[in-house]
Amino acid sequence: MALARTRAVALFGVDGQIVDVEAAITNGVPGLHLVGLPDTALSEARDRVRAAIYNSGETWPNRHVTVSLFPASLPKRGSGFDLAISVAVLGASDALPLDACAGLVMIGELGLDGRIRPVTGVLPAVLAAAESGAETVIVANGNADEASLVPDVKVVGVSSLRALLALLRDLPPPPEPDNDAADARGPSPYIDGLATRSRTRRGDMDLADVRGQAEGRKILEISAAGGHHVCFTGPPGCGKTMLAERLPTLLPDLDHSAALEVTAIHSVAGTLPAGQPLITRPPFQAPHHTASRAALVGGGSGRLIQPGAASLAHRGILFLDESPEFTGGVLDALRQPLEGGEVVIARSGATARFPARFTMLLAANPCPCAAPKARDCGCAASVRRRYLARMSGPLLDRVDLKSRLKEVSRAELRYDLELAEPSEVVAQRVLTARDRTRKRLADTPWRTNAEIPGRELRRRFAPPHRALARLDRSLADGRLSARGLDRVVRVAWTLADLKDKETPATDEITEALGLWEGRT
Numbered sequence: 001m002a003l004a005r006t007r008a009v010a011l012f013g014v015d016g017q018i019v020d021v022e023a024a025i026t027n028g029v030p031g032l033h034l035v036g037l038p039d040t041a042l043s044e045a046r047d048r049v050r051a052a053i054y055n056s057g058e059t060w061p062n063r064h065v066t067v068s069l070f071p072a073s074l075p076k077r078g079s080g081f082d083l084a085i086s087v088a089v090l091g092a093s094d095a096l097p098l099d100a101c102a103g104l105v106m107i108g109e110l111g112l113d114g115r116i117r118p119v120t121g122v123l124p125a126v127l128a129a130a131e132s133g134a135e136t137v138i139v140a141n142g143n144a145d146e147a148s149l150v151p152d153v154k155v156v157g158v159s160s161l162r163a164l165l166a167l168l169r170d171l172p173p174p175p176e177p178d179n180d181a182a183d184a185r186g187p188s189p190y191i192d193g194l195a196t197r198s199r200t201r202r203g204d205m206d207l208a209d210v211r212g213q214a215e216g217r218k219i220l221e222i223s224a225a226g227g228h229h230v231c232f233t234g235p236p237g238c239g240k241t242m243l244a245e246r247l248p249t250l251l252p253d254l255d256h257s258a259a260l261e262v263t264a265i266h267s268v269a270g271t272l273p274a275g276q277p278l279i280t281r282p283p284f285q286a287p288h289h290t291a292s293r294a295a296l297v298g299g300g301s302g303r304l305i306q307p308g309a310a311s312l313a314h315r316g317i318l319f320l321d322e323s324p325e326f327t328g329g330v331l332d333a334l335r336q337p338l339e340g341g342e343v344v345i346a347r348s349g350a351t352a353r354f355p356a357r358f359t360m361l362l363a364a365n366p367c368p369c370a371a372p373k374a375r376d377c378g379c380a381a382s383v384r385r386r387y388l389a390r391m392s393g394p395l396l397d398r399v400d401l402k403s404r405l406k407e408v409s410r411a412e413l414r415y416d417l418e419l420a421e422p423s424e425v426v427a428q429r430v431l432t433a434r435d436r437t438r439k440r441l442a443d444t445p446w447r448t449n450a451e452i453p454g455r456e457l458r459r460r461f462a463p464p465h466r467a468l469a470r471l472d473r474s475l476a477d478g479r480l481s482a483r484g485l486d487r488v489v490r491v492a493w494t495l496a497d498l499k500d501k502e503t504p505a506t507d508e509i510t511e512a513l514g515l516w517e518g519r520t
């Protein structure tokens with residue numbers, strides 16, 4: 001009995017695990033048997049692998065071929081196992097030297113003609129391979145740039161099974177097929193109703209486009225500096241959406257490890273921008289209010305567990321425009337990521353984990369009638385209250401910066417030009433403040449003030465007692481909860497960082513309390 005072994009990677013969310021792929025050829029009814037919980041896509045691999053081997057000028061062993069994927073208990077999905085399966089089969093039939101493929105990890109889908117097609121999730125898969133000690137990973141040419149982001153592992157991009165076999169046999173590479181369709185990205189899996197816009201660049205948007213709204217602009221600056229969640233309410237047409245869309249222009253580039261995290265998620269989702277293997281700008285996700293729960297936090301069937309907008313917004317911004325209009329209960333699903341910074345989806349024995357640490361930005365009209373002028377609104381106070389209450393519960397509770405924007409006056413629209421600072425100027429202040437924060441948090445896992453856990457705010461990062469005295473009254477009369485207290489203190493730190501002060505004082509605490517209560 002001939003036996004050949006190589007390796008591939010199974011993905012769960014953004015976590016990968018090495019899978020041993022073994023092929024054995026025995027006497028018996030000719031055919032290919034896959035064992036080890038293959039899902040539908042994997043079963044289809046049977047036909048692809050056979051056709052690809054045949055169309056690469058190789059002989060299909062006309063005997064009983066068993067391919068086993070180990071550990072068998074691990075659910076495996078997707079088409080990325082094709083390459084490893086075909087190489088194992090050829091190894092077992094003595095068409096390849098056995099030792100040539102044993103140490104390799106192979107990730108790629110095969111076309112019927114033997115082309116190697118790119119797959120989604122290559123970055124997290126190669127990370128897992130590297131962590132397991134693999135030295136060389138074989139991927140499709142079209143995935144090579146993305147795979148090469150992983151340090152300490154040799155990445156070899158190949159365009160066809162024929163080319164890979166030549167490589168494994170130490171032969172010169174065959175001529176490339178003229179058609180370079182092999183380098184095109186594979187079809188990207190898509191969730192129905194995923195109404196998100198992924199923006200990594202802000203085009204020519206600038207904060208200076210927004211006239212008036214000094215308070216709104218200031219709030220964006222504080223949010224950008226400290227990573228605090230924001231809620232804008234205000235009459236239709238006052239610039240809520242406009243402001244929100246400009247928050248990314250104030251954020252610094254992602255550092256390298258954050259860039260890798262974000263890229264891994266978009267790699268799995270198949271939303272990496274073409275020709276840009278590494279995402280270096282904070283993502284901006286704006287799911288429409290008709291979005292489903294799965295579109296918002298991820299989901300799907302066993303075969304395709306997909307990250308949702310909350311994860312695609314990881315290390316960036318999740319903008320929920322017209323938030324009261326989101327359908328019942330969908331926003332409640334954000335509780336898990338807001339609490340733990342990740343989404344965990346369990347399906348048919350497998351658990352997928354997607355990081356989801358984002359800055360949440362809510363925007364809402366004050367009432368359902370959406371009258372542009374306050375005097376035209378006929379909504380009863382109870383109706384208005386109920387409308388905004390749709391956002392409450394898990395969300396509004398966690399918003400540090402609440403702001404009621406007013407309509408912009410005509411004079412402001414006309415004359416405020418020179419007052420409106422451009423994004424570049426504000427982004428520079430944000431950067432300076434973030435540097436301050438980073439130095440203070442240098443030996444901690446947190447990067448922004450919003451991430452500091454409550455207990456540390458009371459120990460290592462406690463503001464002076466004098467400054468906190470201001471909050472005692474609010475705590476005593478029940479206007480401020482313990483959670484609210486922590487939120488106020490975090491924002492006060494950001495205000496201090498923006499003003500280049502050592503610690504927050506009474507002024508910053510008072511200002512932060514006002515922002516938390518949303519008195520403006």
Ligand SMILES: Nc1ncnc2c1ncn2[C@@H]1O[C@H](COP(=O)(O)OP(=O)(O)O)[C@@H](O)[C@H]1O
Nearest residue numbers: 209210211213235236237238239240241242408
């Ligand atoms: N503060 C503002 N400065 C400049 N233009 C504004 C401002 N507010 C509103 N506009 C104009 O009105 C349009 C609608 O604004 P938008 O941000 O969508 O309002 P909202 O989201 O509050 O309903 C914008 O595209 C812009 O042309």
Ligand SMILES: [Mg+2]
Nearest residue numbers: 240241242321
């Ligand atoms: Mg709007």
Ligand SMILES: [Zn+2]
Nearest residue numbers: 367369377379
């Ligand atoms: Zn109204």
